[in-house]
Every structure is written in structure tokens, then in C-alpha cells.
Amino acid sequence: MSKFRGMFKTAAKENLAYKFDMMLTVILAPISIIIFYFLWKAIFLNNATGIIGGLTFEQIITYYVLTWLIAILTWTDIGDIISYDVKNGNITKNLILPISYLTHCFVYNLGSRFISLFVEAAPIVILSFIFFNIQIELASLPFFILSTILALLLNFLMTAVFALSAFWMTNNRGILKLKRVFVHFLSGAVLPLSFFPLAYQKISFYLPFQYLEYTPIGFWLGLYEGNQTFIMLGMQVVWVIIFYILCLLIWRRAITKAVSVGI
Amino acid sequence: MTSLKQFFRVCRTNIALAFEDEMAYKAAFFIQTLSLFLGDLVVPIVSTLIYSVSAGIPGWSLYEFILFQGTLIIVIGLWHMFFAGLLGETINSVKEGTFDKVLLKPFSSLAYVTSRGFDLDGIGEFLSGIAIVVFAMFKLKFALILLIPYVIAILLGALFEFSLTVIASSFAFIFVKTWRLYEFISALERFGRYPLIIYSEGLRFILTFGVPVAMASYYPASLLLGKESLSMALIAAIPVLVFFGIALLCWRYAMTKYSSAGG
Numbered sequence: 092m093s094k095f096r097g098m099f100k101t102a103a104k105e106n107l108a109y110k111f112d113m114m115l116t117v118i119l120a121p122i123s124i125i126i127f128y129f130l131w132k133a134i135f136l137n138n139a140t141g142i143i144g145g146l147t148f149e150q151i152i153t154y155y156v157l158t159w160l161i162a163i164l165t166w167t168d169i170g171d172i173i174s175y176d177v178k179n180g181n182i183t184k185n186l187i188l189p190i191s192y193l194t195h196c197f198v199y200n201l202g203s204r205f206i207s208l209f210v211e212a213a214p215i216v217i218l219s220f221i222f223f224n225i226q227i228e229l230a231s232l233p234f235f236i237l238s239t240i241l242a243l244l245l246n247f248l249m250t251a252v253f254a255l256s257a258f259w260m261t262n263n264r265g266i267l268k269l270k271r272v273f274v275h276f277l278s279g280a281v282l283p284l285s286f287f288p289l290a291y292q293k294i295s296f297y298l299p300f301q302y303l304e305y306t307p308i309g310f311w312l313g314l315y316e317g318n319q320t321f322i323m324l325g326m327q328v329v330w331v332i333i334f335y336i337l338c339l340l341i342w343r344r345a346i347t348k349a350v351s352v353g354i
Numbered sequence: 355m356t357s358l359k360q361f362f363r364v365c366r367t368n369i370a371l372a373f374e375d376e377m378a379y380k381a382a383f384f385i386q387t388l389s390l391f392l393g394d395l396v397v398p399i400v401s402t403l404i405y406s407v408s409a410g411i412p413g414w415s416l417y418e419f420i421l422f423q424g425t426l427i428i429v430i431g432l433w434h435m436f437f438a439g440l441l442g443e444t445i446n447s448v449k450e451g452t453f454d455k456v457l458l459k460p461f462s463s464l465a466y467v468t469s470r471g472f473d474l475d476g477i478g479e480f481l482s483g484i485a486i487v488v489f490a491m492f493k494l495k496f497a498l499i500l501l502i503p504y505v506i507a508i509l510l511g512a513l514f515e516f517s518l519t520v521i522a523s524s525f526a527f528i529f530v531k532t533w534r535l536y537e538f539i540s541a542l543e544r545f546g547r548y549p550l551i552i553y554s555e556g557l558r559f560i561l562t563f564g565v566p567v568a569m570a571s572y573y574p575a576s577l578l579l580g581k582e583s584l585s586m587a588l589i590a591a592i593p594v595l596v597f598f599g600i601a602l603l604c605w606r607y608a609m610t611k612y613s614s615a616g617g
Contacts (some may be wrong), residue, residue, distance in 0.1 A: 122541045126544050130411075130548050133551065134410060137412040268386070282400060
């Protein structure tokens with residue numbers, strides 16, 4: 092355990108060195124939110140009803156602020172790290188660590204998110220409460236936190252699965268980018284799922300994407316009641332397990348590949 | 355005159371080098387281009403979803419808005435291909451101390467570094483923008499003759515984006531580690547993602563005459579669709595040229611401030 096604590100601390104300290112860089116997000120996020128505010132104000136004024144895609148104006152602004160919050164809290168650079176380590180052969184150095192390479196990366200990621208929670212996420216939420224009048228369902232806050240942690244795990248594992256393609260390809264930037272765009276879109280990070288065609292809304296329950304964004308946001312907004320709360324959390328856990336197994340399987344094959352080329 | 359000819363030869367060589375570089379990994383380049391191409395196609399899908407549940411942006415029909423977004427993607431693609439590399443080239447060469455060599459060349463330092471930053475990755479975005487615009491054009495009525503000012507306005511839009519990059523790169527001389535300036539640029543660009551109508555009067559004025567982001571998307575699209583007159587677009591072109599002038603002055607100032615790493 093002390094190994095993990097040490098790594099976590101190092102990651103947190105390392106990220107603290109970039110606190111001014113991180114604070115830039117606190118300036119950039121509100122700019123995006125302001126533009127979004129103008130956009131939806133115009134769209135709502137142009138609309139006869141006060142509800143679009145099942146959401147009121149206040150809810151949609153809250154939704155957008157939350158996409159920022161989730162993006163910050165579940166952010167991972169595992170894609171770039173794996174690609175970089177494989178390309179430069181650094182991966183061999185990491186293979187001799189007393190803990191697995193992916194666990195090492197995850198603890199590091201956790202450390203950086205811990206700092207972001209205070210430097211990036213908290214100021215954005217506070218500013219949004221003051222200026223954008225965002226709403227919160229306090230009773231579901233514990234579920235929101237739990238769901239966000241699961242989303243972080245899922246995002247990490249899913250990105251790792253795609254990033255491991257680096258072992259087979261010389262340059263996997265393209266694949267990672269494509270994955271980012273489509274997963275971003277399908278997870279509800281661009282638009283709430285209630286804007287999507289009904290068919291997709293139904294299928295999305297069985298797909299992993301909405302559990303990265305839409306589900307944690309849903310908890311904050313209090314969209315889930317009774318049993319649904321546990322069904323959604325359960326689905327998140329199921330997808331985390333699936334991607335964990337996938338990750339291990341691919342990792343095993345990837346490592347033999349790395350050894351076979353002699354690095 | 356001969357030096358201009360020489361410079362074009364250098365540009366050609368630099369572009370050819372960039373091609374060779376990418377072609378070393380043909381499959382990776384193909385996937386990268388394809389993913390940028392597909393990634394941008396998400397943009398019109400998002401707009402279609404918004405328009406499917408609401409009346410959309412006042413004064414802009416769905417296809418008009420798609421044309422607007424496609425235009426912006428073309429501008430970004432052009433910028434990505436020809437100008438975006440400038441910042442990275444500047445930061446790297448200042449850091450490594452190789453910028454001194456640039457100063458020895460018989461060409462303008464800005465033109466030379468820009469030509470070295472040529473990035474083939476932009477092609478995917480550029481083509482995607484063209485595909486989106488052509489798709490929208492089939493659904494819309496416009497006077498063919500207006501395509502001429504449309505293209506000119508697009509080039510002016512790219513000039514504006516270039517100016518922003520020049521300013522960011524000039525800062526790179528003063529504070530060497532300024533990668534996050536990129537994010538400032540993209541935050542400013544975000545204001546250009548939607549038609550001016552959504553903003554307040556004051557903001558509209560600033561986006562046309564202060565930091566003329568509107569030239570990157572709003573003015574070309576509005577000209578083509580007859581939403582803005584030619585004379586208004588001509589007036590809006592002036593701040594773009596002034597902005598470019600300011601960018602050149604910034605670069606010149608940065609050159610006087612540049613003291614080599616001493617290598």
C-alpha cells in the first residue's frame with residue numbers, strides 16, 4: 092500500500108508544479124460556458140416552448156457545466172503515455188517495476204485528478220453556482236461521486252484498450268483521435284442523450300459510452316429514481332469489469348509482441 | 355525578385371519534406387487523415403440533432419447553419435495545414451537553440467519558420483469542410499457569382515487565424531514554455547463557431563472589429579447566403595488586415611527581444 096501512496100503523492104506533487112497551467116482551465120471553461128449560454132438563449136428564444144429535448148434552459152446550462160466537470164475529473168492521458176512509452180522503448184523500464192505497468196499509470200492518473208479536483212473542478216463549479224445559477228439535487232450527490240469514480244475507471248480502461256494498439260502500429264494518433272471524437276459524441280458530452288433519436292437512447296443503455304458522461308451527470312440532475320439508481324451503477328460496474336478483462340487480454344498479447352521485436 | 359523565387363523553392367522543398375515524412379508511415383497517415391475527416395463529420399450530425407428538437411438558431415435554417423460550420427472547418431483545415439505548425443516550430447527551435455540558424459537565412463524569419471511548420475494533417479479537416487459545404491450547397495439556393503467573395507473571405511479568415519498564431523508565437527520568445535497559448539487561441543475561436551446573431555450587440559461589434567473572429571466563418575457564409583452585403587464584408591475585412599499588421603509588429607518586437615540560448 093505504501094508503494095501506491097508514494098506514487099500517488101509523487102503524481103500529485105508533479106501536477107502541483109503545473110498549477111498555473113491548470114488554472115488556465117478556470118479561465119477557459121467559463122468562456123466556453125458563456126458561448127454556450129448565448130447559443131442556447133438564442134435557441135430557447137426562437138422556440139415556442141420552454142423545454143427542448145426534455146430540458147429547461149437552466150437544466151441545459153447545468154448539463155453543460157457538468158460535462159466540463161466530468162471531463163476534468165475523468166481525464167486521462169494514458170493514451171499518449173502508452174503510445175510514447177512503446178515508441179521510445181521506455182516500456183521495458185516500466186516492466187521491471189514491482190507493480191504492473193497499467194496499475195502504475197492508473198495511480199499516477201489518480202494523483203493528477205486529485206489535484207485537478209481542487210485547482211480546476213472546484214473553482215469552475217463555484218463560479219457556475221454564482222454566475223450561471225446551476226442546479227443540484229443534493230440527495231443524489233453521493234451517487235454522483237460514486238458514478239464519477241466509476242466513469243474515471245471506465246475511461247482509463249477504455250482509452251488503454253485503444254492505446255495498446257501502439258504495440259502493433261507505428262503511429263496510433265489517428266485511432267486515438269477518432270475514438271475520442273466518437274466516444275465524446277456518443278457519451279452525451281456534446282449533447283444530452285435526450286436529443287438523440289429514440290432508437291439510440293434505447294441501445295445506449297447496452298453500450299458503454301453513456302456511462303462515461305451521461306450517467307454521472309444524470310445522478311447530479313436527479314434523473315434516476317429508486318431501482319434505476321442501482322441499475323445504472325451496476326451497468327457501470329459491469330462495463331468496468333469487461334474493459335478490465337479486455338485490457339488484461341490485450342496487454343498479455345501486446346507484451347509478447349514487444350518481447351518478440353526485442354525491445 | 356530572385357530571393358522571392360528562392361523562397362518559393364524553399365517552401366516547395368519544405369512541403370515535399372513534410373510529404374516524405376508522412377509517407378514513411380503510409381497506413382498511419384491514411385488513418386490519421388481519415389479520422390480527422392470522420393471526426394469533423396460529427397459537427398453536422400450534432401446540428402441536425404439540435405434542429406430536430408428545436409427551431410434552432412434564429413434566422414439560420416439547418417442547412418445554412420451546416421454551411422456555416424463547414425466553412426469554419428475549411429478555414430481551420432487551411433490554418434492547420436499551412437500555419438498552425440508555426441507555434442510548435444518556434445517553441446522547439448527557441449528551446450533547442452536552433453533558432454539562430456533561422457536568422458541566418460536570407461528570408462524573412464516569419465515566412466521561413468511558417469513554411470517549415472507545414473502539416474499535412476490538416477488535409478483531412480480541409481476535405482471534410484469541403485464535403486460538408488458542398489452537401490449544404492445542394493440543399494440551398496445562392497448566386498454562383500458570390501462564390502468569389504466567399505473564397506476571398508475564407509482566405510481572409512485563414513489570415514486572421516494565422517495572425518493569432520503569429521501573436522502566440524511571438525509570446526513564445528518571451529516565455530519559452532507557452533503551449534497552453536494554443537488553448538487561448540482555440541478559446542477565442544470558439545466565439546466563431548456560431549452565427550453572430552446569438553451574441554449581444556456589444557459582443558458582435560468586438561467579434562467583427564476588435565478580435566475579428568467573425569471573418570473565419572460568419573462573414574464568408576453570410577456573404578454566400580446573402581445575409582450580409584458585400585460592402586459590410588469589405589468593412590469587416592479592414593480589422594483583419596489591421597490585426598495581421600499588429601501580428602507582424604509583435605513578431606518584429608519579439609525578434610528584437612530574442613537573445614539566443616547561447617549554444
